[in-house]
Amino acid sequence: MRQSLKKILIIAASVLLIIFLFQKINWLPSFKNIFKSQPIVIEETPILVKEIHSLATLVSITYSDEIVMDSTKVGNGLPSLLPTTMGTLLTPSLDRLVIIGRGKAVAGTDLKKLNENDIHVTGDSIHLLLPTASILQVIINPSNFEIFSEEGDWSETAIIDLKRKISERVQQNALAQNILNRANDRSKSVMETFLKNTGFTKINIEFSQLP
């Protein structure tokens, strides 16, 4: 009786050991993953080049920010009772959308606007009239958005509108941080270094129109 019990135990232990080893080398799925929802993976589709543009932009400042934006609307759910000092109040159900966006505003100088009249060279002296800096783009990619809360049914347009507001806020904050003046200063400094390295000793850089 004892011998047969030992045999059963050895067989059980061996089976467990084999299962464990198989799981370790990924021949068997892990127990905890059996009821785990599988991630949705997109297919490798071709990338089509639609437009090609030639640029000459000196990117001189990047401003990074994190913005939280929310939107509320009357939903289709059951109304709820809200306790107030006058008693309870029947309120409609509310749908709520909260998005966190981490983005950056990029500022710089468009050197394509430089024309021959903006450059005056006399020996080792140079006078350069640079175009003023502008915000080139505000970048918040899909991986930079976090849907913190999504209650109810939200249309694609409503979500895009909220994300656009986040982009606008990043731009506003960048402007409030004086990004354009800083970009001008930085562009001036980069151009000065470049011109010094190309043999000029007296460098005078001005801006065509300050913001």
Next chain:
Amino acid sequence: MGKSLLIMCSCLLLMTMGCSSKKETTGIQQVLGLQKMSNLATAEYVVTKIIKANDNKTWYKIGDRKILMNCKATLTAGIDLSQLTEKDISIDGDRITITLPHAKLLYLNIKPEDIKTAYREVSIFRSNFTAQEKDALAAQAEKQIRGSVESLGILVTAETNASLFINNFLQKLGYKNININYSSTKIPLQ
């Protein structure tokens, strides 16, 4: 016999204990605010991609759930002028030789309004695609686009345009004989 059983059980217990130890993940803390740059952006590509996904990999979920989205992205490439030092430039009268750093991807920009759902099919037993799920799919597309920078040829275009711009600029500065080449060290993609 009893001894071998004991050893076997102990091994199994030790392995199970080792398996339960939690892995610690380390995240990179993002620093927000202003950052100085010295990039000369010289090429911009506008690309499109179809995002195609089918949520049918989970065995216990009944019914299909698939989506097709259109996505437009803008890629900007150029050279980092901060890597250009005095020793990369040699001047001899009106002759100048510049060794520029290789072009790299500066930015990838996918605007929220440039991702549109073209088609979706959700069976009666399944829930609709949430904004979070759609963002996760678009983020995968973003990663695929970022990974295809070399094959798109934007870096070659960026270097050609950079050479052209710097050549014209140096001509305006008075140089007659301009030689532009690229450093042998390759910059890793951003």
